[in-house]
Amino acid sequence: MKLYDTPPIAGIYGRVSDNRKGKSASVPQQLSAGETVSQDEGWNLTYRLEGDDGRAASRFSTDKREDWDRLIELTTNAEVQIWILWECSRGSRRPVEWLTFLDLCRENEIVIYVISHERSYDPRIPRDWKILANEGIDAAYEVEMTSKRVGRDKADRAISGIPDGAWPQGYERIYDPKTKALLEQRPSAYAPVIKEIFDQIEQLIPLSRIEEDFATRGILSESGARFRRTSILQTARNPVYMGKRFYKGVMYDGQWEPIIPPAQWYTVNKILDDPKRKTTRPGRRRHLLTYWMTCGVCGETVQRLDRSKRQQRPTYACPPRCVASNQEWVDDYVRDLILEWVGQPEQYRKLTTPKAEGVILAVEGELEALKAEMDQYYALAKQRRLSPVGLAEMEEVYLPQIEAAKERLQDLTTPPPLRALVQPGRELRECWDDMDVPQRHAIVTWLFKGMSLLPSEHKGKHTSFDWRRLKYEWAH
Numbered sequence: 001m002k003l004y005d006t007p008p009i010a011g012i013y014g015r016v017s018d019n020r021k022g023k024s025a026s027v028p029q030q031l032s033a034g035e036t037v038s039q040d041e042g043w044n045l046t047y048r049l050e051g052d053d054g055r056a057a058s059r060f061s062t063d064k065r066e067d068w069d070r071l072i073e074l075t076t077n078a079e080v081q082i083w084i085l086w087e088c089s090r091g092s093r094r095p096v097e098w099l100t101f102l103d104l105c106r107e108n109e110i111v112i113y114v115i116s117h118e119r120s121y122d123p124r125i126p127r128d129w130k131i132l133a134n135e136g137i138d139a140a141y142e143v144e145m146t147s148k149r150v151g152r153d154k155a156d157r158a159i160s161g162i163p164d165g166a167w168p169q170g171y172e173r174i175y176d177p178k179t180k181a182l183l184e185q186r187p188s189a190y191a192p193v194i195k196e197i198f199d200q201i202e203q204l205i206p207l208s209r210i211e212e213d214f215a216t217r218g219i220l221s222e223s224g225a226r227f228r229r230t231s232i233l234q235t236a237r238n239p240v241y242m243g244k245r246f247y248k249g250v251m252y253d254g255q256w257e258p259i260i261p262p263a264q265w266y267t268v269n270k271i272l273d274d275p276k277r278k279t280t281r282p283g284r285r286r287h288l289l290t291y292w293m294t295c296g297v298c299g300e301t302v303q304r305l306d307r308s309k310r311q312q313r314p315t316y317a318c319p320p321r322c323v324a325s326n327q328e329w330v331d332d333y334v335r336d337l338i339l340e341w342v343g344q345p346e347q348y349r350k351l352t353t354p355k356a357e358g359v360i361l362a363v364e365g366e367l368e369a370l371k372a373e374m375d376q377y378y379a380l381a382k383q384r385r386l387s388p389v390g391l392a393e394m395e396e397v398y399l400p401q402i403e404a405a406k407e408r409l410q411d412l413t414t415p416p417p418l419r420a421l422v423q424p425g426r427e428l429r430e431c432w433d434d435m436d437v438p439q440r441h442a443i444v445t446w447l448f449k450g451m452s453l454l455p456s457e458h459k460g461k462h463t464s465f466d467w468r469r470l471k472y473e474w475a476h
Helices: 027-041 066-076 095-107 126-160 191-202 207-217 229-237 262-273 327-343 345-352 357-382 388-412 428-434 437-447
Strands: 009-013 044-049 082-085 111-114 119-121 171-175 182-187 244-247 250-253 303-305 315-317 324-326 448-453 470-474
Touching (some): 027 044, 044 066, 191 229, 250 357, 262 357, 327 345, 327 428, 327 437, 327 470, 357 388, 437 448
Antiparallel strands (some): 244 250, 315 324
16 A cells, blocks of 8 residues: 555545445445545545446447546646546446556556455556456446347347337336236227327327317326427327337337237328428418419419408418419318319219228238338348348339238228318218318328419409319329
8 A cells, every 4th residue: 555644635436336226336336435444544535426327338429428528627737636436337337448547547656446346456556456457447348248138139029019108198017916917018008099199190280289179188198297399299109108119129019908000100100291281381280272272374382462452352372473363262162172073973972981990900900011022122231231232122022012001001091181071971062161170280281182273264253263273183
């Protein structure tokens, strides 16, 4: 042990990354032990670094450790003569960091006292340096093995379909009272709220409207927080609600009852992925055709002009004013086009006739199986276990089958944009009047590839809309 003429200046660095199970010494315990050692040895304990509590020190962590940086600064400036650690792994589990610290202590003649060893080490002594260096390497090795073991366990749990991670809203978990092992994950009394989120998105209701609706009705998350657009989106993106789970890009069947059918999950996520949802004008849509219908002359999208002295009624017009027409007339004509198309006997029968649930489930199951198999090949390609040529061959086999299954499923079910409009037992006009503008606009964009407004052939005042001024192309 190095001898000092006056009480040496000492510092203690306390840290524990995770002590929820109570198996490690807490930071207050580490500091208390360091103070006891300092008193027994006659050291002047000047620095107490405890701000990194709860922060990991391995290469897998992104935690910023300000007190470790402070420790390095004090060591570099030789402001400390003795550093006290509970054990070497409390310092760092990164070999480069730990060995750099040892080199600084050796250069500045700083001693390291390890409480769990009940002894001091002088890095200038080769054997002491070797012991400390090996302790650091062992700490890093332990982290690597733990990471590998945890990764293997997670993969096994994913393949087996065992629930993992945070407790999802809409589910409850049942544990064995003795062993605390997970017995079951099942839908809770909150599940209908989750189902309603998917139902509303499937009806093409904007996330902001769902947020407003839930706030008005006082519907909160299970934690008691208000639903925001981000939380609604996270819920809709989570495959756990269709009884699936992802692990490293691959989807596996879960051992729990789904809240929604897989087909609805895929439909909702296709809606969320649709670039048409990202309009050129932010905010809630207030008018049926603005910023979508184009001018037949200049090609720019039409806007809405409010009433003025010259124009007594709200008007659709392009910015250069190549075309203009009474908004109500155009909206009513487009409405009549839609209701006429949907109301055709054969078309209406196709949309409203109940389909055999067993047939739909069979097609859904076929689609899910094909997608899952294709996802497996994508995962193998990502891991470089399948060549690009092999992946292309698999795509040639599976993608046409997936598209065919999607088409069969669409033929068996009413398209999402039309579900609020086509309700057996209700008149089409009644349903249309009950819909809000975003829902009506969704039907327009689903039924038509495009629509443009042409100039009027007759000057002067008009008493009705000239249907020849509207050019459109059906999408179905």
